[in-house]
Amino acid sequence: TFEKMLPVLTMMGRRILHTGDLGSASVLKVMTNYLATVNLISVCEALVTSKAAGMDLNTTFEAIKISSGNSFVHETESQVILNGSRDISFTMDLVLKDIGLFQEIAETHGVPLEISPLINKIFADGIERFGSRELSPNIIKRLEEATGLDITAPxxxxxxxxxxPEEPGYEIVPQGRA
Incomplete structure (x- = not known):
């Protein structure tokens, strides 16, 4: 059972969440990857728009970081986008697989999504232009090419x-269940 595995799990990970029946963790992983992808696209659009508006990208990064627009994706992926390496060791084909799975789950359950089909189209276009094994943050190259802007900063x-910081793992208990 989960309770018996918890001590082992806390040695392997930082935060442990019992998600429910078999397969539920997979659905949640697809959902969180989808959210990260939507956030990546929005971060790319914000950075390019800021540069087009004449903003300093170092200042833009810090402004986003201290604002309501901040996120894990911004704090991590924006840095390697602005560096120019764009290296997060995750490729466009893997993104397209994950967001495609999200779309399938929604369709199976009759959820009429609007953003997901657009994100799928954006990444399909990125793969067509740059190749399936291109690093996923290079999806920004679509906007760099369209605007002629270089989205890098020192x-x-x-x-x-x-x-x-390294610390022992612990169980996360969903709100309302504590």
Whole structure:
């Protein structure tokens, strides 16, 4: 049972959430990957629009980081986008697989999505232009090409850095169940 596995799981991961029946974790993983992808596209659009409006990208990064627009994707992927390496060790074909699975789940359950089909179309176009094994943050190249802008800035790392302190893992209990 989950309770018996919890001590082992907390040694392997930082936050442990019992998601329910077999397969429920897979659905949630697809959903969270979809959200990260939507956020990546919105971050790309924000960075390109800021540059087009004449904003300094270092200042833009910090403004987003301290605002309501901040996110894990911004704090990590924006840095490697601005560095120019765009290296998160995740490729466009993997993104398209995940967001396609999200779309399938929604369709299976009769959910009429509007953003998901557009995100799927954007990444399909990215793969057609740049190849399936292109790093996923390079989806920004679609906007760089359309605008002629270079979305890089000095002082950002070449790889995503995990600065979360090491600590023993612990169980997350959903709100309303504590």
């Amino acid at each position: 002082g950002f790392p070449t790889e995503m850095e995990d600065d979360e």
